[in-house]
Amino acid sequence: MKKLLSSFLIILVTVTLAQDFDVQMIDSTRAVLETPESVNFDPVRDYLFVSNIGANPSAKDGKGFISIIDKKGNIVEKKWVTGLNAPKGAGIHGNILYVTDIDRIVGINIDSAKVEETYSCSQAEFLNDLAIDPNGVIYFSDSSPENSIVYRLKNRKIEKWLHGEQVSQPNGLLIHAGFLYFGNSGDQKIKRANLETGQIEMVAKTGTGIDGLKIDHQGNFIISNWRGQTTLITPEGNQKVLLNTTQEGINAADLEYIPAERLLFIPTFHDDRVMIYKINY
Ligand SMILES: [Ca+2]
Ligand SMILES: [Ca+2]
Numbered sequence: 717m718k719k720l721l722s723s724f725l726i727i728l729v730t731v732t733l734a735q736d737f738d739v740q741m742i743d744s745t746r747a748v749l750e751t752p753e754s755v756n757f758d759p760v761r762d763y764l765f766v767s768n769i770g771a772n773p774s775a776k777d778g779k780g781f782i783s784i785i786d787k788k789g790n791i792v793e794k795k796w797v798t799g800l801n802a803p804k805g806a807g808i809h810g811n812i813l814y815v816t817d818i819d820r821i822v823g824i825n826i827d828s829a830k831v832e833e834t835y836s837c838s839q840a841e842f843l844n845d846l847a848i849d850p851n852g853v854i855y856f857s858d859s860s861p862e863n864s865i866v867y868r869l870k871n872r873k874i875e876k877w878l879h880g881e882q883v884s885q886p887n888g889l890l891i892h893a894g895f896l897y898f899g900n901s902g903d904q905k906i907k908r909a910n911l912e913t914g915q916i917e918m919v920a921k922t923g924t925g926i927d928g929l930k931i932d933h934q935g936n937f938i939i940s941n942w943r944g945q946t947t948l949i950t951p952e953g954n955q956k957v958l959l960n961t962t963q964e965g966i967n968a969a970d971l972e973y974i975p976a977e978r979l980l981f982i983p984t985f986h987d988d989r990v991m992i993y994k995i996n997y
Contacts, residue, residue, distance in 0.1 A: 737948055738996040739958045742979070743789040745990045750781070752983035754845070754928075754970035755990055756806045756813070758826070763792060764972060764981060765813055766990060767803040774842055776801045776818060787979065789992050797824050797831070805845030805889065805970055809852045816843035816856050821869060837867060837874050845929070845970060847889035847896065849911055855896050857886040866898060866909075878909055882916045888929030888939065888970065899926025899939060906937060906949070920953045928971035928982075932995075940968035940982060948995075958995065966991075 751769035758765065763786050770779030780800035784792040800822060806815040812832065813824045819840040823833030837843065841860035848854050854869040855877065866886055868877035878886075884902025891897075895908040897919065906919040906926060920937065924947065928940035937949040944962030949955050959982070961968065967985035974981075980993040 735997055737956050737958060739980070740994045740996060742992040742994050744992060745785055745789045745791055747988040748791065748794065749783060749983070749988045749990065750779075751985055752783075752969065752988065752990055753802075753804045753985060754806055755785075755972035755981040755983050756808065757972050757974055757981075758808055758813075761826070762787070764990075765796075765806060766983060767806055767815060767970075769802045769804070770800075773802050773804075774818060780817065782806075782813070782815065782824065785990060787974075787977075787992070789990065797829050799831075804843065805847075805856065807846050807848040807854065809848045809854070814846055814848065814854055816846050818843055821846070821854065821856060821874075835869055835872070835874055839863070840865075840867075844887045845889040845927075847891045849891045849896070853911075855889055855891070857889055857898065859885045859887045859901065861885055861902065864902065866896070877914060878916065882907060888926045890929045890931060892931050897929060897931075897937075899929045901925040901927075906939070920949050922947070922949065922955075927969050930971065930973040932973065932978075933975045938971065938973050938980070940971045942967055942969055942985070944968050946971065946980070946982060959993065 752766045754767040756765045766783040780803045781798040784796045801818050803815045811826045821835040825832045840858045844857045844859040846856040858865045866878035884900040886898045887901050888899035897908045909916045924941040926939050927942040930938045935951045940946045946959040966987045969983045969985045972981040978995045982991045
């Protein structure tokens with residue numbers, strides 16, 4: 717019976733994750749970054765922006781900065797933009813890189829490397845990830861348990877967009893096909909909100925925190941849990957752990973994924989690097 721049961725389980729696993737996902741380490745930056753929290757690919761310039769917290773994730777100490785790296789892990793410019801507090805999630809619209817910075821959104825002109833726009837969000841406690849829809853509306857999460865809000869910045873005005881019991885320490889954000897997907901680290905679920913109506917629905921249970929939230933060419937989610945685990949979740953909700961460096965004390969913060977090249981960029985937070993992997997499937 718036991719044997720029968722285990723062969724049944726093997727078949728079940730084979731059916732639900734028919735595809736094999738093999739992860740290969742490609743390279744990494746040198747460990748000279750300073751608490752990197754988020755990596756964001758710029759397809760126009762073909763390089764990546766890395767948000768460096770600098771020191772304390774919630775201190776307004778001016779020690780945060782943005783680095784530019786290339787896809788091979790070379791640091792092109794370590795201190796491209798300095799004087800930020802604790803920059804985290806970011807997104808690009810036009811030639812502006814928008815970054816969360818504790819209780820404000822900063823818009824950096826990518827051509828001049830100058831901060832051109834600042835939006836104060838004084839009630840925010842811990843702004844975290846950011847995503848921009850095709851119309852240029854900016855969404856950003858406040859992960860503090862007291863707030864648990866997804867804000868929206870539209871026509872230069874900030875409003876509380878998603879809050880209430882469905883929104884629980886939101887962190888990772890992703891815009892895809894008319895929806896804002898958000899990762900709740902509180903209830904450990906990926907949910908999505910219709911961009912038109914704001915109506916929220918459950919997408920997948922993760923059983924873990926959700927710092928980075930990306931989608932691949934097949935509709936699989938790729939999430940990181942900050943502690944060190946990176947997981948692929950199929951549209952049916954099945955999970956495959958791609959990487960786990962938790963035991964080594966290497967974090968996996970807000971990752972980037974380039975679907976065309978299947979490249980994964982993981983900022984390692986306290987480990988001060990960005991690791992680069994390729995997913996073969
Ligand atoms: Ca992000
Ligand atoms: Ca984050």
